[in-house]
Amino acid sequence: MKKQFAYTLLAFAFLIPADLPGQTCSCAGAPLISSQSISSASKGNLLAGVTYQYNDISNLYTGKTQLTNRSVERNTQSTLLELNYGITDRLTISATTTFVRKQRTGLRSPxxxxxxxxxxxxxxxxxxxxxxxxxxxxxxxxxxxxxGGKIPFGRSSLSQNGIALNMDMQPGTGAWDGVLWSYFSKTFAPSSTINFFLFNTYRITGSSERFGSNDRYKFGNEWVVNAGITDTFLPGLSYIGMINYRSTSSDRRNGQALPNTGGKWINLEPAVRYRISQELSVKVGGQIPVYQYLNGTQPTTAYTASISLFYNFGRRVIF
Structure with a gap:
């Protein structure tokens, strides 16, 4: 029973949402691929999670230099529902859906x-x-x-007053993407409750037709690496410390590379998790950028904050 509880505790602690930029200005959409930190569920077990994330995108960078940005404020609010179901003790299917709200203020006239x-x-x-x-x-x-793959449920051809909106303001990407994923974790029981984990995700993007055959858009391919540790420091209370590296290539429109897209980011992602009951857990976390190198000049994340609620419909989750 204690071993099963430890599995559940560690698995909940690992579900750490992170940023998934991929828009024309590297502004964040829903954190889809970086949230895939649950490695597997036991046969017949279902783990469900709901996450709300607020992403402030008010910083402005050119290369690795931050610029003064007093004319534009941006934010993205994302709600994610994630389900992980164990088909067998080794094979798990994970499905994530999202709802996105994006806001931009002060762009037309400073x-x-x-x-x-x-x-x-x-x-x-x-x-x-x-x-x-x-x-x-x-x-x-x-x-x-x-x-697996990213499914283009969201709209990518919204317009206002007859003018097509940029991709950074669209709820979806409009394209089918291929996703490759890997996961490694190391425990040190019984001498220590600390756990080390590392997971990689690589997204191979497709292209989408937005407003006609002469307007095909392709987001840059994306590689995300997450590494961190987790431990319990009080009964029912755990900390998670993670570092995130992300690299994206430039977006392309009609086959031509677009300026002011793509770059490299390193972020710190601290979080704490509280186990309310054997099945129910809540986590509060955030993201702090420590290094950013953007191609050209782009708005980018200043910080993110998130809160997650998880419920385990089963006896155990394998981490």
Whole structure:
């Protein structure tokens, strides 16, 4: 029973949402691929999570230099529903759906309170994850791999007053993407309750037709690496410390690379999780940028804050 509880505790602690930029100015949409930190669920087990994230995108960078940005304020609010179901003890299916609200203020005339808001269903994600090596007391590590696709549920051709909106204000991307995923974790029981984890995600983007055959848009391919530790420091209370690296290539329109898109980011992502009951858990976290190198000049994340609620409809989750 204690072992099953430890599995559940650690698995909940690992579900850490992160930013998934991929818009024309690297502004964040719903954090789809970076939230895939649950490696597997046991057969017949269902883990459900709901996450709300606020992303302030008011910083302005050129290369690695921050510029003064007093004319534009941006934010993205995302709500994610994630389900992880164990088909077998080694094979898990994960599905994520999103709702996105984006807001931009002061772009048309600096100093004026011009505001543009868009919202709607965002894109979805389906992954199949397979455990190559289960964590055991003798060999205390787990290795899993997976793959799937991003599904273009969200609209990508919104317009206002007959003018097409930029991709950074669209709820969805309009394209089918391929996603590759891998996961590694290492525990040190019984001498320590600290757990180390590392997971990678690579997104191979497709292209979408927005307003006609002469307007095909392709987001840059994206690679995300997350590494961190988690531990329990008070009964029912855990901390999570994670560092996130993300790299994206430039977006392309009609085959031509677009300026002011793509870059590299390093972020710190601290969080705490409280276990309300054996099945129910809540987590509060955020994201703090520590290094950003953007191609050209782009608005980018100043900070994010999130709150998540998880429920385990089963006896245990394998981490």
């Amino acid at each position: 100093g004026a309170n011009d505001q543009l808001t868009t919202q709607g269903i965002g894109d979805g994600l389906v992954l199949f994850k397979y455990v190559l090596h289960q964590n055991t007391m003798r060999e205390q590590y787990q290795l899993a791999v997976g793959g």
